[in-house]
Amino acid sequence: MLTGALTLPTLETPRLRLRWMTEADIPALFELFSHPEVTRYWSWSAYTERAQAEKLLENIHKHFAERSLFQWGYARREDDRIIGTCTLAELSGQHRRASLGYALNHAHWGHGYGREAVARVVEFGFTSLELHRLEADVDPRNTGSIRVLEGLGFQHEGYQRQRYFLNGELQDAVLYGLLRPEWRPDSAAS
Template identity: 30%
Template sequence: MNITREFPVIETERLVLRRITEADAGSVLSYLSDEDVMRYYGLSPFQTIDDALAEIDWYDKIFSEETGIRWGITIKGQDEVIGSCGFHRMVSQHHRSEIGFELSKTYWGQGFASEAVSTILNYGFEHLHLNRIEALIEPANLSSQKLVIKHGFLKEGLLRSYEYTRGKFDDLFMYSLLKRDFIIL
């Protein structure tokens, strides 16, 4: 899949997508401690700076192991991380990965998530040589479903009791986007 050894910084019209570092732990804690942001994240809301640091360690681990990449979302001219997006569970043999994203509630409804997702989809197909990108989304998470559908993902089915999170089994819809169907918005 060829993740570059140097972490790629990507600029869009309004955003800079960059590596998240330990210096960003306060920002990460700020939005990942919000119950509304974490509702469909698969983890309980973060309580401490150590929770945020563990998440950042995971971002570093998937990058170093070449099983994923997670960018911090920042607004141009501001360096505060307001969310993240990226790929995880990359399987190079099959040229596929899952996509994930979240955004601070303060910035919902302004098109930032869509702008970031469009950019990383392009990066995944062009630079990581992915052929298939999957999105696993809880049925109640209508906003994320609308976002991936907007970007051309197709719903393939329901994965019943697919994950055990926060003390319960969760069903997840499987969405996918193939490189041949990808259109930059």
């Protein structure tokens, strides 16, 4: 999986550039993950200190070097400022699968950027990485994220009761999966 590469490849969409993140992106990462609505259904609470975003970037680079996580920052082409992240985690070459995760800055919700970024990473996973399965878990109250997954052809596979304890509450998760034979490359445009 990208043997020998020092950074992730840049992926392009009509409006976005999904790219390797650097120290210059720390303020945008902090802005993204410090918003309580963005992290409402995330696997950690909202950031309160810039050092948390610094540690995140450090971990992104470390796990990429191990080939266990590929996390792109995505930016609008017009200004190249990171507005979200899209991740392939728990990468397994043996089983040809990965978990999908994504986040979008609250200021950019409702414009289709998340779907556009996720569709491009799904394509990369199935074509360049030759994965067979992608999966994602999502809080059942996160209707926007569910729309993204279902719109890209992901199938509802299960319900995980009280999977996370975040922000003082137990949260359920819904598991979605997409197999390579089910993937529709044109689904990004629909």
